[in-house]
Amino acid sequence: MPTQVSAPAEAQIRELIDGWVKAVRARDLNAITANYAKDVMVFDAVPPLRYRGTDAYRKNWEECFDMMQGPIGFEIRELSITAGDELAFSHSVNRLSGTQKNGKNMEMWFRATVCFRKNGGKWLVTHEHASVPFYPDDTMKAATDLKP
Amino acid sequence: MPTQVSAPAEAQIRELIDGWVKAVRARDLNAITANYAKDVMVFDAVPPLRYRGTDAYRKNWEECFDMMQGPIGFEIRELSITAGDELAFSHSVNRLSGTQKNGKNMEMWFRATVCFRKNGGKWLVTHEHASVPFYPDDTMKAATDLKP
Numbered sequence: 001m002p003t004q005v006s007a008p009a010e011a012q013i014r015e016l017i018d019g020w021v022k023a024v025r026a027r028d029l030n031a032i033t034a035n036y037a038k039d040v041m042v043f044d045a046v047p048p049l050r051y052r053g054t055d056a057y058r059k060n061w062e063e064c065f066d067m068m069q070g071p072i073g074f075e076i077r078e079l080s081i082t083a084g085d086e087l088a089f090s091h092s093v094n095r096l097s098g099t100q101k102n103g104k105n106m107e108m109w110f111r112a113t114v115c116f117r118k119n120g121g122k123w124l125v126t127h128e129h130a131s132v133p134f135y136p137d138d139t140m141k142a143a144t145d146l147k148p
Numbered sequence: 149m150p151t152q153v154s155a156p157a158e159a160q161i162r163e164l165i166d167g168w169v170k171a172v173r174a175r176d177l178n179a180i181t182a183n184y185a186k187d188v189m190v191f192d193a194v195p196p197l198r199y200r201g202t203d204a205y206r207k208n209w210e211e212c213f214d215m216m217q218g219p220i221g222f223e224i225r226e227l228s229i230t231a232g233d234e235l236a237f238s239h240s241v242n243r244l245s246g247t248q249k250n251g252k253n254m255e256m257w258f259r260a261t262v263c264f265r266k267n268g269g270k271w272l273v274t275h276e277h278a279s280v281p282f283y284p285d286d287t288m289k290a291a292t293d294l295k296p
Contacts, residue, residue: 082274087232091189093197109197111191113263127261131279133195134194134282135195139289142282146196147197148197148198
């Protein structure tokens with residue numbers, strides 16, 4: 001099936017995602033959370049199992065940025081957007097990279113699914129799911145070595 | 149924001165998910181995949197990073213069932229459905245449990261996001277994202293001990 005349902009909505013979501021990627025690279029917490037619903041349900045790559053709310057989401061990014069020195073690398077690949085007049089969802093594989101404050105280089109690909117809803121003419125993220133798969137062997141380690 | 153956009157669509161998605169849960173418990177591979185788009189994009193709890201297609205999805209469930217003896221426990225909690233006329237998405241925390249063929253008990257809560265699209269009057273799953281968060285410490289282990 002084609003991913004496009006409404007071309008204008010698809011363009012709006014794409015613009016929103018582009019802005020969000022720039023906001024992450026710029027460490028701009030206000031811009032990162034600008035289009036998130038106050039009660040967004042977040043399934044994050046790290047615990048807890050799930051949490052709700054823009055404040056907690058913002059704090060998570062703040063902690064992430066606090067661990068990194070210098071520029072943040074952020075890249076989105078294989079972005080698919082399915083957008084209607086009122087609802088939309090996207091999925092992609094994303095790469096976060098940079099240098100940690102302990103001097104170690106960090107590079108990680110993760111999967112991201114984002115669900116949007118239009119509210120008063122404005123698109124808002126109501127759900128985000130970010131994750132890394134784990135090896136179902138004795139290690140049970142996160143598969144942070146995978147690349148697309 | 150309320151999760152309901154279209155009440156009839158919400159009821160259709162709920163019925164579809166109810167049927168899917170029963171199919172997993174019954175180890176019924178045909179019923180599990182009955183409402184999946186042929187080119188569904190899957191972000192699974194275990195590697196690879198992502199894959200596409202009902203055949204691969206079916207094979208994954210088959211391998212999962214092959215590892216388990218006796219009844220499969222499957223439960224969905226905190227299910228939220230947002231459904232419009234053409235698109236829908238849901239998220240929930242799911243519990244898979246049972247006895248492995250090596251005699252070990254298995255119980256795992258994971259997060260699930262499912263995206264749907266109507267095609268010729270029929271809802272199809274076009275994207276599924278299932279995952280367990282990982283501890284960002286030296287172990288990098290999957291947090292399979294978390295409970296809602």
